[in-house]
Amino acid sequence: MNSPENSLSERTDHTATAANDVVALLAAELGDAVSTDAAALAAARADKSGHVAEGTPLAIVTARTIADVQATMRIAHRTGTPVVTRGAGTGLAGGAIADRGEIVLSTLAMNAILEISTDDEIAVVEPGIINADLNAVLATKGLWFAPDPASKAISTVGGNIATNAGGLLCAKYGVTREAVSGLTVVLADGSLLELGHRTVKGVTGLDFTALFIGSEGTLGVIVGATLRLRRLPTGPVATIGAYFASVEAAARAASVISSSGLRPAIMELVDHQAMDGINRYLGLEGRDGESYLLVQFDGSGAAVDSDAALAVIRSLGGEAELTEDREEAERLFRIRRSFHPAMETRGTVLIEDVCVPRSALPAMFQAISDIEVQFGVSIPTVAHAGDGNLHPNFVFDADPLAPGGVPENIWAAADELFLAALRLGGTLTGEHGVGMLKRRWLGHELGAPQLELQRQVKAVFDPQGLLNPGKVF
Amino acid sequence: MNSPENSLSERTDHTATAANDVVALLAAELGDAVSTDAAALAAARADKSGHVAEGTPLAIVTARTIADVQATMRIAHRTGTPVVTRGAGTGLAGGAIADRGEIVLSTLAMNAILEISTDDEIAVVEPGIINADLNAVLATKGLWFAPDPASKAISTVGGNIATNAGGLLCAKYGVTREAVSGLTVVLADGSLLELGHRTVKGVTGLDFTALFIGSEGTLGVIVGATLRLRRLPTGPVATIGAYFASVEAAARAASVISSSGLRPAIMELVDHQAMDGINRYLGLEGRDGESYLLVQFDGSGAAVDSDAALAVIRSLGGEAELTEDREEAERLFRIRRSFHPAMETRGTVLIEDVCVPRSALPAMFQAISDIEVQFGVSIPTVAHAGDGNLHPNFVFDADPLAPGGVPENIWAAADELFLAALRLGGTLTGEHGVGMLKRRWLGHELGAPQLELQRQVKAVFDPQGLLNPGKVF
Numbered sequence: 001m002n003s004p005e006n007s008l009s010e011r012t013d014h015t016a017t018a019a020n021d022v023v024a025l026l027a028a029e030l031g032d033a034v035s036t037d038a039a040a041l042a043a044a045r046a047d048k049s050g051h052v053a054e055g056t057p058l059a060i061v062t063a064r065t066i067a068d069v070q071a072t073m074r075i076a077h078r079t080g081t082p083v084v085t086r087g088a089g090t091g092l093a094g095g096a097i098a099d100r101g102e103i104v105l106s107t108l109a110m111n112a113i114l115e116i117s118t119d120d121e122i123a124v125v126e127p128g129i130i131n132a133d134l135n136a137v138l139a140t141k142g143l144w145f146a147p148d149p150a151s152k153a154i155s156t157v158g159g160n161i162a163t164n165a166g167g168l169l170c171a172k173y174g175v176t177r178e179a180v181s182g183l184t185v186v187l188a189d190g191s192l193l194e195l196g197h198r199t200v201k202g203v204t205g206l207d208f209t210a211l212f213i214g215s216e217g218t219l220g221v222i223v224g225a226t227l228r229l230r231r232l233p234t235g236p237v238a239t240i241g242a243y244f245a246s247v248e249a250a251a252r253a254a255s256v257i258s259s260s261g262l263r264p265a266i267m268e269l270v271d272h273q274a275m276d277g278i279n280r281y282l283g284l285e286g287r288d289g290e291s292y293l294l295v296q297f298d299g300s301g302a303a304v305d306s307d308a309a310l311a312v313i314r315s316l317g318g319e320a321e322l323t324e325d326r327e328e329a330e331r332l333f334r335i336r337r338s339f340h341p342a343m344e345t346r347g348t349v350l351i352e353d354v355c356v357p358r359s360a361l362p363a364m365f366q367a368i369s370d371i372e373v374q375f376g377v378s379i380p381t382v383a384h385a386g387d388g389n390l391h392p393n394f395v396f397d398a399d400p401l402a403p404g405g406v407p408e409n410i411w412a413a414a415d416e417l418f419l420a421a422l423r424l425g426g427t428l429t430g431e432h433g434v435g436m437l438k439r440r441w442l443g444h445e446l447g448a449p450q451l452e453l454q455r456q457v458k459a460v461f462d463p464q465g466l467l468n469p470g471k472v473f
Numbered sequence: 474m475n476s477p478e479n480s481l482s483e484r485t486d487h488t489a490t491a492a493n494d495v496v497a498l499l500a501a502e503l504g505d506a507v508s509t510d511a512a513a514l515a516a517a518r519a520d521k522s523g524h525v526a527e528g529t530p531l532a533i534v535t536a537r538t539i540a541d542v543q544a545t546m547r548i549a550h551r552t553g554t555p556v557v558t559r560g561a562g563t564g565l566a567g568g569a570i571a572d573r574g575e576i577v578l579s580t581l582a583m584n585a586i587l588e589i590s591t592d593d594e595i596a597v598v599e600p601g602i603i604n605a606d607l608n609a610v611l612a613t614k615g616l617w618f619a620p621d622p623a624s625k626a627i628s629t630v631g632g633n634i635a636t637n638a639g640g641l642l643c644a645k646y647g648v649t650r651e652a653v654s655g656l657t658v659v660l661a662d663g664s665l666l667e668l669g670h671r672t673v674k675g676v677t678g679l680d681f682t683a684l685f686i687g688s689e690g691t692l693g694v695i696v697g698a699t700l701r702l703r704r705l706p707t708g709p710v711a712t713i714g715a716y717f718a719s720v721e722a723a724a725r726a727a728s729v730i731s732s733s734g735l736r737p738a739i740m741e742l743v744d745h746q747a748m749d750g751i752n753r754y755l756g757l758e759g760r761d762g763e764s765y766l767l768v769q770f771d772g773s774g775a776a777v778d779s780d781a782a783l784a785v786i787r788s789l790g791g792e793a794e795l796t797e798d799r800e801e802a803e804r805l806f807r808i809r810r811s812f813h814p815a816m817e818t819r820g821t822v823l824i825e826d827v828c829v830p831r832s833a834l835p836a837m838f839q840a841i842s843d844i845e846v847q848f849g850v851s852i853p854t855v856a857h858a859g860d861g862n863l864h865p866n867f868v869f870d871a872d873p874l875a876p877g878g879v880p881e882n883i884w885a886a887a888d889e890l891f892l893a894a895l896r897l898g899g900t901l902t903g904e905h906g907v908g909m910l911k912r913r914w915l916g917h918e919l920g921a922p923q924l925e926l927q928r929q930v931k932a933v934f935d936p937q938g939l940l941n942p943g944k945v946f
């Protein structure tokens with residue numbers, strides 16, 4: 001296997017003497033867009049994955065224009081310097097972590113909305129705009145960018161695209177790929193490319209837009225995007241909060257709701273370990289082993305569909321309430337929203353992300369229970385139940401930011417978790433991406449021949465391997 | 474510019490003496506799956522585009538298994554023989570036309586449904602299954618493969634995937650890409666690859682599944698597909714048929730329906746030239762210049778939404794009727810369905826396919842009118858109005874199957890039509906593909922640097938250029 005560690009250190013040795021020159025070249029061309037501030041460089045060594053790079057990057061370029069991005073890439077290309085593109089740094093797989101000898105190219109300040117067309121239901125944006133900020137503007141026009149990662153209040157649309165982000169609404173409203181029709185990208189040599197189209201349909205040539213979505217900064221730098229918007233759903237929203245005696249019962253209810261043809265906008269499952277932590281955090285008296293299912297319907301069929309879902313839930317032993325009142329709904333949501341804060345009070349948290357066929361959800365919960373016993377770890381889990389997408393959380397007592405900070409049994413348990421998901425016909429990552437953290441399992445899922453082809457396609461766009469080295473491939 | 478014509482003739486010269494050997498190799502390995510029947514070879518020189526290859530292919534392999542496809546590709550690879558993969562041959566862009574020196578690899582007999590999972594809402598199928606045949610089986614389980622090209626009664630799912638087919642329902646239900654989560658493909662060297670996943674979400678590595686969808690047989694041979702199904706919509710379906718005094722008024726009504734947030738399952742616009750032919754064909758007394766808008770709503774909001782659409786239509790001068798009765802709806806549909814038969818009574822028809830941003834639909838109709846005058850041709854047009862996808866039809870008096878059969882002014886008018894679509898921010902092809910017919914305009918839309926990158930990506934999968942040479946690139 002091609003060792004990226006080796007190629008990284010070779011590259012570092014090669015450019016070590018030239019590091020000051022690279023920073024000088026950047027500064028000469030880009031002025032105060034270039035920073036070597038120690039705190040900023042340190043921050044760029046981490047994201048929200050719990051992983052921290054060993055070394056410190058060369059400099060951060062805060063691009064304000066496409067020309068800034070092109071100038072940075074031209075210097076990188078000329079000097080053979082690796083570049084890590086970074087938005088808000090909220091990734092959970094280490095995809096935007098920068099290491100020794102690398103330029104950090106931040107697109108966070110490129111955050112303008114360039115166009116909103118109500119008639120065509122599209123928006124053209126710069127990559128640094130925060131998902132929730134965009135949606136706040138769109139809402140004033142009755143429009144909506146549907147991709148809604150849980151990080152939407154802090155993550156950028158560019159980052160959402162780079163990871164093909166999912167979220168809570170995917171079963172009904174699709175993932176990011178379905179909401180992007182075109183991209184403007186800067187390639188490794190600094191050249192600019194327009195991909196895709198402004199139209200609803202378009203099949204001219206290979207679908208490079210889809211190829212870039214989820215490519216995690218390895219093919220080019222996303223500097224603009226044409227987004228496919230939806231109308232904000234109107235009318236009352238119906239929300240159900242349901243308690244079940246076990247996670248199996250809750251998973252079964254979710255499965256029957258899906259297979260009966262109902263399509264909730266949101267269907268979140270909170271397992272017993274997670275509920276235990278949430279109840280303690282909120283000071284609620286929960287019952288041993290209880291699990292929670294949150295279901296929400298929107299659109300013109302919301303009332304009818306939520307009644308049907310409620311009947312399913314009750315027939316399977318769920319204690320449920322249904323409301324169309326916004327404040328009541330907020331109370332039902334609060335349990336799910338309290339998951340991450342509750343976990344953080346209990347220790348350090350690694351948020352994992354596997355996806356299995358919906359029918360394998362109960363088997364995956366069983367596998368998680370087995371892994372907890374086998375490795376002596378606690379893995380509270382929430383799931384986007386309509387998608388079969390689980391977020392098992394590893395909670396432990398250690399500082400992950402210290403080198404070697406994540407205990408070995410946690411990595412071993414995570415390893416077993418990924419293999420269990422693959423055995424169930426699932427995938428390593430439903431929505432977070434591969435980044436640095438899942439590279440070693442990539443060949444398990446893709447197979448060696450496909451992985452080799454993926455590397456060759458990457459090399460077409462980035463023959464020198466400058467873009468986000470050590471990530472994904 | 475790289476000339477595919479040259480490379481094709483070089484290849485032909487090179488392999489001319491070996492042609493008999495290639496057929497012998499195929500026959501030795503594949504037995505009666507190999508045919509050199511003259512009528513079958515002649516049929517493979519054409520599709521439904523009106524274009525016919527000058528030469529005759531070597532042989533047709535009717536693959537029945539993945540192993541047959543692999544054996545064919547291994548022989549092709551060893552002997553440097555080009556291969557044209559072909560399903561039902563219903564394409565409209567010449568993408569499955571085979572020429573001198575080429576092997577035709579038919580996947581039409583690989584038509585099994587390997588699995589249907591109601592719980593996971595997926596089906597695993599072979600590529601040769603006819604779209605409508607698959608849906609007939611799925612309907613017995615309350616399931617549905619949503620992509621619905623107008624050719625669905627005769628086109629294969631493999632062909633739908635190879636062209637990323639659209640259809641009448643895309644604005645609401647998406648194109649083929651949104652309905653495929655995984656592919657099994659045989660590469661140019663005969664090796665087998667599994668792409669994608671069975672799960673709702675999955676972001677492991679580059680999205681090769683999306684790259685293959687719409688690649689028109691240039692990257693590999695699709696030998697299996699994992700399809701994302703939907704539940705068949707239940708409840709009454711509401712259908713509106715509306716007459717307008719002009720195509721502009723009909724287009725405006727379609728635009729207001731979309732921009733008021735309604736999302737019809739179907740919204741078809743039939744322009745005045747098309748209506749003139751349809752009225753004559755059906756023996757109806759139409760009014761001069763009248764155009765027709767067919768709108769259909771399904772799902773639980775159908776009744777409410779169709780009332781709202783009817784109000785829009787009447788406020789804009791449309792004479793409309795709304796029905797939930799199936800037979801009445803069929804009568805309203807009959808006008809749209811009679812378009813192609815009506816055109817065929819008037820001469821030879823070339824069906825074109827451009828897509829513009831929805832807001833540019835009136836401007837595109839204006840451009841079509843101008844082109845009719847400028848080139849002295851008649852271009853009756855239907856449009857999937859919710860998508861901005863127009864099918865201008867060139868109707869003329871000539872046998873297109875005779876070499877040089879399509880008159881020069883028709884090609885000149887088509888040329889102008891494509892450029893007009895691009896000028897309006899549109900695309901060369903909304904759903905039919907590039908094939909042979911639109912190659913010369915490809916660089917206009919993609920630009921030379923992107924076209925060059927697309928060729929390099931193609932070369933990663935097919936370094937010898939064996940797969941569908943002379944198509945797309």
